Amino acid sequence: xxxxxxxxxxxxxxxxxxxxxxxxxxxxxxxxxxxxxxxxxxxxxxxxxxxxxxxxxxxxxxxxxxxxxxxxxxxxxxxxxxxxxxxxxxxxxxxxxxxxxxxxxxxxxxxxxxxxxxxxxxxxxxxxxxxxxxxxxxxxxxxxxxxxxxxxxxxxxxxxxxxxxxxxxxxxxxxxxxxxxxxxxxxxxxxxxxxxxxxxxxxxxxxxxxxxxxxxxxxxxxxxxxxxxxxxxxxxxxxxxxxxxxxxxxxxxxxxxxxxxxxxxxxxxxxxxxxxxxxxxxxxxxxxxxxxxxxxxxxxxxxxxxxxxxxxxxxxxxxxxxxxxxxxxxxxxxxxxxxxxxxxxxxxxxxxxxxxxxxxxxxxxxxxxxxxxxxxxxxxxxxxxxxxxxxxxxxxxxxxxxxxxxxxxxxxxxxxxxxxxxxxxxxxxxxxxxxxxxxxxxxxxxxxxxxxxxxxxxxxxxxxxxxxxxxxxxxxxxxxxxxxxxxxxxxxxxxxxxxxxxxxxxxxxxxxxxxxxxxxxxxxxxxxxxxxxxxxxxxxxxxxxxxxxxxxxxxxxxxxxxxxxxxxxx
Numbered sequence: 001x002x003x004x005x006x007x008x009x010x011x012x013x014x015x016x017x018x019x020x021x022x023x024x025x026x027x028x029x030x031x032x033x034x035x036x037x038x039x040x041x042x043x044x045x046x047x048x049x050x051x052x053x054x055x056x057x058x059x060x061x062x063x064x065x066x067x068x069x070x071x072x073x074x075x076x077x078x079x080x081x082x083x084x085x086x087x088x089x090x091x092x093x094x095x096x097x098x099x100x101x102x103x104x105x106x107x108x109x110x111x112x113x114x115x116x117x118x119x120x121x122x123x124x125x126x127x128x129x130x131x132x133x134x135x136x137x138x139x140x141x142x143x144x145x146x147x148x149x150x151x152x153x154x155x156x157x158x159x160x161x162x163x164x165x166x167x168x169x170x171x172x173x174x175x176x177x178x179x180x181x182x183x184x185x186x187x188x189x190x191x192x193x194x195x196x197x198x199x200x201x202x203x204x205x206x207x208x209x210x211x212x213x214x215x216x217x218x219x220x221x222x223x224x225x226x227x228x229x230x231x232x233x234x235x236x237x238x239x240x241x242x243x244x245x246x247x248x249x250x251x252x253x254x255x256x257x258x259x260x261x262x263x264x265x266x267x268x269x270x271x272x273x274x275x276x277x278x279x280x281x282x283x284x285x286x287x288x289x290x291x292x293x294x295x296x297x298x299x300x301x302x303x304x305x306x307x308x309x310x311x312x313x314x315x316x317x318x319x320x321x322x323x324x325x326x327x328x329x330x331x332x333x334x335x336x337x338x339x340x341x342x343x344x345x346x347x348x349x350x351x352x353x354x355x356x357x358x359x360x361x362x363x364x365x366x367x368x369x370x371x372x373x374x375x376x377x378x379x380x381x382x383x384x385x386x387x388x389x390x391x392x393x394x395x396x397x398x399x400x401x402x403x404x405x406x407x408x409x410x411x412x413x414x415x416x417x418x419x420x421x422x423x424x425x426x427x428x429x430x431x432x433x434x435x436x437x438x439x440x441x442x443x444x445x446x447x448x449x450x451x452x453x454x455x456x457x458x459x460x461x462x463x464x465x466x467x468x469x470x471x472x473x474x475x476x477x478x479x480x481x482x483x484x485x486x487x488x489x490x491x492x493x494x495x496x497x498x499x500x501x502x503x504x505x506x507x508x509x510x511x512x513x514x515x516x517x518x519x520x521x522x523x524x525x526x527x528x529x530x531x532x533x534x535x536x537x538x539x540x541x542x543x544x545x546x547x548x549x550x551x552x553x554x555x556x557x558x559x560x561x562x563x564x565x566x567x568x569x570x
Contacts (some may be wrong), residue, residue, distance in 0.1 A: 008538050010243070011064050011271065012224040018312065019206075019210075020205065020268040022202045022204050022208050023203065025062075035119070037112045037122060037130065037133045039123075039127040039136070043145075043160075043388065044138070044159055046138055048070070048273055049502065050200055051138055051200070052490040059118070059119055059121075059164045063310065067121070068123065069120065071122055071126050078107075080201055083105065084175055085094050086170065086171070089127070092465065093444040093447070096332070099180050100179060101113075102179055102183040103129055103131065105126060107131075110126065110130040114133065137191045141264050142177065144214045146262075149172060150170045158172075158312070160179060168263050168472055176424075186188075189205045191211065192205070193205050194206050194434060198276065206274045214265050215286065216286065219285070221547070222531070222547065224535075230254050234315050234316040235247075235252060236312045236313040237252065237313060238311045245566060250312050253306055253315065254310060257308050257540040261420070262277060264276035265282075267379070283303050287301050288545070293545075294569065295474055299336075304567060305439070305514055306422060307416070307417055308418075309538075310343075310408050310412070310413075311413060312414075313411075315410075318476060319429065319441070321427045322402070322426050322448055322452055323338065323421075324402060324570075325446070325451045335424075337490065340418060342398060342418060343459040344414065345394050345397075345517050346415045347412075347413040348394060348411050348413060353389045353408065354392050357405065360459070362454075367521070368449055374432070378440070383407075387406075397493055398466055402427060403452060403453030419490070419492075428449075446492075454487060472494065476502055489569050490559040494563070494565070495518070496552060498520075498523070500557045502554075507548055508545050509548075511545050511567050511569075512544055514541070516538070516563045517537045519559070521560065522534065522554075522556075525541065525543065525552060526550060528548055536565055
C-alpha cells in the first residue's frame with residue numbers, strides 16, 4: 001500500500017450519523033406541535049440575546065407563540081459575588097479551578113411552567129436546570145472567546161455570572177470553562193439538539209441522538225481534531241508557510257493539534273453543513289473504549305496527554321519558565337496532575353537551540369535578584385549565565401519534568417508532547433518583550449521560584465533529559481524506539497521509524513495512542529477491522545484504546561518517522 005502524499009488537512013471531517021441542518025428555521029422545524037418548554041443552554045461567551053432573537057423569530061415565522069425567559073436574570077447576586085468574582089487580592093495570573101456547579105449560581109433551582117400554547121424559550125447558562133421538555137445545547141468553540149480576549153473584543157457579560165462586567169481571561173480559563181464543561185458533560189446523555197453557532201446567521205445543528213451515535217462511532221476509530229494556530233509576541237511563520245494557516249496577528253505561534261479541553265471534531269456532510277463537537281465528549285460518553293480501562297481509572301474522563309506546536313521559525317525565544325510541581329499544582333491551582341512536558345524538534349534553523357536545566361554553578365539567590373531586577377527595571381537577564389543550552393537538532397526529544405527551567409530558542413518548530421494542563425507557564429524572564437498592546441508581558445516569577453527544581457543542573461540534565469533512542473521492538477522495514485521516559489512522568493514518547501518498504505505493526509493494548517507524522521510523507525493507519533485513516537506530515541491522530549491491533553503503512557516509497565505517545569502502565 002503506497003498511497004500518494006497529500007497536503008496537511010486543516011479541516012478534517014467525519015460523517016455524522018444523521019443530517020446536519022443549517023439555520024434556526026430548520027432547527028425549530030424539529031420541535032413537536034404541542035406546548036413545550038425549550039431550554040437552550042451553553043457557555044456564557046455566546047451572544048445569548050442574538051440567539052434568543054433568532055430562535056424566537058424562526059418560531060413566529062411558523063406561527064408559533066413564543067415567550068422568552070433569560071435564565072441569567074435568575075442568578076443569585078450573592079452567589080455570583082461569592083463564586084464568580086475574584087477577590088480584590090486574587091492572584092493576577094491564575095485562579096484556582098472553580099469547583100462549584102452551575103446550579104450553585106441559583107438561590108433555588110430555576111423553574112419554568114409549560115405554556116398553554118406555543119413555546120416557552122428559556123435561554124442562557126443553566127437553562128437546562130429548569131426541568132424543561134427539551135434541551136438544546138448552543139456551542140461556540142473556546143478558541144473564539146480566547147481570541148476575543150487577546151484582541152480586546154470579548155464583550156461585556158461574556159464571563160459566567162458577570163453580565164455587566166467586561167470579559168477577562170482569568171475567569172474564562174479557571175471559572176467559566178471548568179464549570180460549563182462539567183455542566184455540559186452531565187447533560188450530554190440527554191441533549192435533544194446540538195447547535196454550533198460559529199456562523200450566528202446560519203447555525204448548524206444535529207439531533208442529540210444523532211450526536212451520541214456519531215460519537216459512539218468515532219470512539220471506535222482513529223480520529224483527528226480540528227487544528228488551529230494562534231499568535232503571540234514570540235511566534236514564527238513555519239505553519240503559515242508550510243501548512244497554509246493564516247496568521248491572525250502576523251505569526252503562527254501556538255498550534256492546537258490536540259489540547260483536549262479546547263479540541264473539537266468536525267462532523268457532517270460538507271463544509272456548509274457541519275458541527276464541531278467537543279473532543280472531550282468522547283471521553284465522557286465512552287471512557288473505557290476511548291481512553292482504556294486503566295487510564296479511565298487513573299484520570300477519570302480527563303484526556304491526559306496533549307500535542308501542540310510551538311512555532312518560533314522566524315520568531316523569537318519563548319519565555320524562560322517552568323511548570324508547577326505536583327503538590328503545588330494540586331494545592332494552589334486545583335489540578336489533580338501536573339504539567340510535565342517534552343519538546344520534540346520537528347524542524348528548525350541551523351544553530352537553533354533549547355534552553356533546559358540549570359548550569360552546574362547556578363546560584364538561586366543571584367538568579368532571583370537578577371529576575372526581580374529585570375522585572376522591576378527592565379534590565380536584560382543573561383539567561384546563559386544560569387541555564388544550559390542544547391542544539392535543537394531535528395528528531396531530538398527534550399524531557400521537561402515539572403519545575404525544570406526551559407525555553408525553546410528562536411528558529412524551532414517544536415512538537416510539544418505534554419500532560420494536558422497547559423495554562424500554567426510560570427515565567428521567569430521574557431526577554432523584555434511587550435505584548436501586542438505594547439505593555440510589558442507579565443511575569444509570574446513568584447510562582448516560578450516556588451516551583452523551580454534547583455536539582456536539575458549540570459551534566460545530569462543532558463544525561464537524564466536529553467535521551468538517546470533505545471530500540472524497543474522491530475520488524476521487516478521498521479523499528480519502534482523509546483525516545484523519552486522518566487519515572488516521575490506518567491507518559492512516555494516513542495518513535496516508529498519506517499524505511500518505506502512495508503507496514504509497521506502496533507497494538508493499543510488497552511491504552512489510547514497519539515500519533516504524529518514527524519518526518520516523511522505520511523502513513524495510512526489500518527485497523528484490525530479494516531478501517532483506513534490517512535495521516536499526512538505534521539498531522540496528529542488519536543487511536544482509541546478499543547481499536548487494538550493496527551498497522552502503519554508508509555505513504556510513498558521514502559522513510560517515515562511517526563512520533564507516538566501513551567500513558568505508562570502503572
